[in-house]
Amino acid sequence: MRLQLGLTQIKNVRFGTRTAVEDHVLVINREELTAILAQEPLFDAIDVQIAHPGESCRIIHVLDVVEPRYRLNGPNFPGALEPMGLVGDGETRVLNNVCVVEISTHARGRNIIDMSGPATAYSPFGAAHDIVLIPRAIKGADRDEYRLAIKKAGLQAAVYLAAAAKDVVADETKVYDLPPIGLSHKSTELPRIGYIFPIHSQQHPTHQKETVFYGSNIQGFLPTIVHPNEVLDGALMFSYSAFTYFAQNHPVIEELYRRHGRDLYFAGAIATVAPVTAAEKQRNAYLAARLAKEVLGADGVIATKIGGGAVDTDLMMIYERAEEMGMKAALIIMERYPDTGITFVPANVNALVTPGLTRDAITLPPVERVIGGDTLMLDNGNPDNTNPGIPSLPANQELRLWIGDIAGAISQVGASRLTTYTG
Numbered sequence: 130m131r132l133q134l135g136l137t138q139i140k141n142v143r144f145g146t147r148t149a150v151e152d153h154v155l156v157i158n159r160e161e162l163t164a165i166l167a168q169e170p171l172f173d174a175i176d177v178q179i180a181h182p183g184e185s186c187r188i189i190h191v192l193d194v195v196e197p198r199y200r201l202n203g204p205n206f207p208g209a210l211e212p213m214g215l216v217g218d219g220e221t222r223v224l225n226n227v228c229v230v231e232i233s234t235h236a237r238g239r240n241i242i243d244m245s246g247p248a249t250a251y252s253p254f255g256a257a258h259d260i261v262l263i264p265r266a267i268k269g270a271d272r273d274e275y276r277l278a279i280k281k282a283g284l285q286a287a288v289y290l291a292a293a294a295k296d297v298v299a300d301e302t303k304v305y306d307l308p309p310i311g312l313s314h315k316s317t318e319l320p321r322i323g324y325i326f327p328i329h330s331q332q333h334p335t336h337q338k339e340t341v342f343y344g345s346n347i348q349g350f351l352p353t354i355v356h357p358n359e360v361l362d363g364a365l366m367f368s369y370s371a372f373t374y375f376a377q378n379h380p381v382i383e384e385l386y387r388r389h390g391r392d393l394y395f396a397g398a399i400a401t402v403a404p405v406t407a408a409e410k411q412r413n414a415y416l417a418a419r420l421a422k423e424v425l426g427a428d429g430v431i432a433t434k435i436g437g438g439a440v441d442t443d444l445m446m447i448y449e450r451a452e453e454m455g456m457k458a459a460l461i462i463m464e465r466y467p468d469t470g471i472t473f474v475p476a477n478v479n480a481l482v483t484p485g486l487t488r489d490a491i492t493l494p495p496v497e498r499v500i501g502g503d504t505l506m507l508d509n510g511n512p513d514n515t516n517p518g519i520p521s522l523p524a525n526q527e528l529r530l531w532i533g534d535i536a537g538a539i540s541q542v543g544a545s546r547l548t549t550y551t552g
Contacts, residue, residue: 138226166282180498188536195229215359235272247494313426322393324357355399484543486533
């Protein structure tokens, strides 16, 4: 399977009379885009705004972030947006240095993007030109249905914008090419490394209409071999705890591709979920490890997680099963609280990488402009909420927050610019 990503470097974004890419400037017909998105019956209205790098601007209530992409050879986000089909092969156009940012007043946790100041050192989103979607729900709209409508709108906008570059000569082309597994076993003496990729934790069950993987809500999902290109090319839309941008630009997959044929052989990927019961967790760990060993022929595996502390157990089980089957294992596992760390670490688990600690405090300066609302809700554990009786703060003022509240700062799939070292 061979995927070509044609990247167009965008130096500026502005509104205009037609949507096009002109000399590395993305021009957006706002009326046309909003008319497309406003067809969603759960939206009473929708606004589109632009935030530029370096601007004194804060985006709040961020639900998801998507990179604009348009496939030249088949459906875009099949099952979630367009009719079913396969992705990961052919050509896809990418607007580099642009993000589509979805806003929901129900968004919680890692939900702030600052376009200037110290937050930009932690996340890529503040360094991009952000196209911000601000939908207003109709009265009485179901909360989950509204959330799913926003996520679909983000995909629509991403495809609409990237289509403007479909006939533009790409500034750079990235090629991702892995042969079928049946052929790859004969092709190298390098250590074969597989990636076990939990794409969701059912501690937060998906909605019946959720479109996570090829349009499926992945309820009852079992460990499944997927081609890494499918993840990069629109098969996966994260439900929570991660941004879809990091599926499209998956750092583990990117790094394994970078080193493929040099000091390792990228054997492939296994998608799985973190179930709720102990028996299901054991089952998925066994199945994922066996697929890695017996189908991918892996000598070692890397595993990441999605979700909270309960998923630490799933990763530890994967580690133990992999080592039992003769594979070396390494885990990327987020830490949330400095006083508790990782919830469960067996004695034989000794290869852990952390993408940073969510509960480190940071002070963000005041800004001139806020997109997504006027106030920011704080929980009682927030470092700036010294009085739990105060439900919210003005979003434009100086804020003392956790680093984990900055969208993209702590990435569970390893895109963080932070880590932790022990002596």
